[in-house]
Amino acid sequence: MSPYSTDPPGHATAGPLDGVRVVELAGIGPGPFAAMLLADLGADVVRVDRPGPSPLGGDPARDVTNRNKRSVLVDLKSPEGPPTVRALAARAEILVEGYRPGVAERLGVGPDDCMAVNPALVYGRMTGWGQRGPLASLAGHDIGYIATAGALSMIGAPDGQPVVPANLLGDYAGGSLYLTTGVLAALLTARATGRGQVVDTAIVDGTAHLTAMFWGMLAEGTWQDARGRNLLDGGCPYYGVYETADGCWMAVGALEPQFYAVFVSLLGLHDEDLPDRADPLNWPGLRAVFTARFKTATRAEWTALFEGTDACVAPVLSLRDAAGHPHLTARGTYTEAYGITQPAPAPRFSDTPGTLRLPPAVPGAHTPDVARDWDVPELLKDHR
Secondary structure (H helix, E strand, C coil), X not given: CCCEECCCCCCCCCCCCCCCEEEEECCXXXXXXXXXXXXXXXXXXXXXXXXXXXXXXXXXXXXXXXXXXXXEECCCCCCCHHHHHHHXXXXXXXXXXXXXXXXXXXXXXXXXXXXHHCCCCEEEEEECCCCCCCCCCCCCCHHHHHHHCCXXXXXXXXXXXXXXXXXXXXXXXXXXXXXXXXXXXXXXXXXXXXXXXXXXXXXHHHHHHHCHHHHHHHHHCCCCCCCCCCCCCCCCCCXXXXXXXXXXXXEEECCXXXXXXXXXXXXXCCHHHCCCCCXXXXXXXXXXXXXXXXXXXXXXXXXHHHCCCCCCEEECCCHHHHHCCHHHHHHCCEEEECCEEEECCCCCCCCCCEECCCCCCCCCCCHHHHHHHCCCCHHHHHCC
């Protein structure tokens, strides 16, 4: 069975969230990504866009995080706006918003407003700092959240500055995935009890939660609270990246002894001639040996040598290169849909695969359809 589907709306193929109605109050970053994940899994996600240009600009028809959604235009600052959103919330199971604390309440679409018309509603809130705390009302971005949570300090060389991991770690791992997990867990409770609840998702909370394993290692003394000195942060010479003769990079993850033996053998080295890898005092010497060896061939040559083995070595690929990798191609990890190369839905389901049903939603494009399908005639009154 295909891991995903490009069947049109209304086809018998449906994801595991088929029939779940979600209202997304338009925002940027982790909220839209979380709503995309719900939409990929079959939910009917209606994005409530505001009139006017997008806050970040760009072409909405190419914003992949808005795929599989439908968009309606609602001016929340007009008299008709808040009642229209509440009418949508009355017919939904989940609502997702990413405003600063208190904004939704001032607009008349906060949890109390929406749950008054739908007590079973799951109200998902996505912020960086959370709904409470000294920083809750302040602006921020991914880099500041992961810095405050301690994660940014872990990434980079010991003698260099912290390395920014794009906005993958905070916005999407610490934010979107926790929001998605939270609203789906709350949905199970709502279906069992008839009572909805508010899910307060803060990027600082999620990012801190992601570091759980390292807190355990700190407690047992096997992790230093300093970057670039540990087993999994690039400090270890057999878990890191190495430059090749053509200026590209190879990633090495030969942690276990049996994989390390294959790794050094394929490098053309002999384990008995190398210093003991278990002693961190030997790590600089080992790194020097591996660095020099990788510089003797190109990335393509090393890839050809290591692929198909248990050395746990892989080429460091760009986004475009990754989309063409034979393994990812065979799995359909990346696909082309609606003229855009993009990741396919994940994870995989054996009976109800995720779908690519709709291209990125252009603001307001589906207002009449949603008004009909959700029986919300208020949308047409507010539609311009």
